[in-house]
Amino acid sequence: NAGVTQTPKFQVLKTGQSMTLQCAQDMNHNSMYWYRQDPGMGLRLIYYSASEGTTDKGEVPNGYNVSRLNKREFSLRLESAAPSQTSVYFCASSERGQKNQPQHFGDGTRLSIL
């Protein structure tokens, strides 16, 4: 049982390049989330998907797009990467409709933009 799987684990991009971060969960969860983690800032929500077919903006959505491909998969796309997007990106999933269900996280994608 893998839980939440993120690919790639590491990536280096040049400014202006685009890329898609992939996330898949095998826990049959309805809700999925994308966060970024920067030193001294804590985890900040970029986008989330409360259920298959829906997506909503979080605290820091500018410069990103998301796709909820199916119940298992939720991708994050950087259309034109900027150095300010250098960060560690975490995907998480949780059960929806159940009171206070915790989010379960992947091990992150470490992204550097030069």
Added chain:
Amino acid sequence: EDQVTQSPEALRLQEGESSSLNCSYTVSGLRGLFWYRQDPGKGPEFLFTLYSAGEEKEKERLKATLTKKESFLHITAPKPEDSATYLCAVQASGSQGNLIFGKGTKLSVKP
């Protein structure tokens, strides 16, 4: 504005030296408070959920408590393997499961 503040930012303990980590929160209706552990290079690992003031949860050397304004993570007789960053997060009423995280407390336990 919903907010979570953790203190201290860093804590160094000797093995066996008990202590507590603090998480203060301001939220428009608390739906749940979550504690996570994060090891270097890894994602946050879920530890506890607390729902209402007065509630307590325990797991091995860790005990989490909750009041109307803050939560404590008590570490009893810590071991070096307890070294990690501990994150606190709150879920507000009316949210769609979104979490607001504090910046974490980095705990180091020396043998």
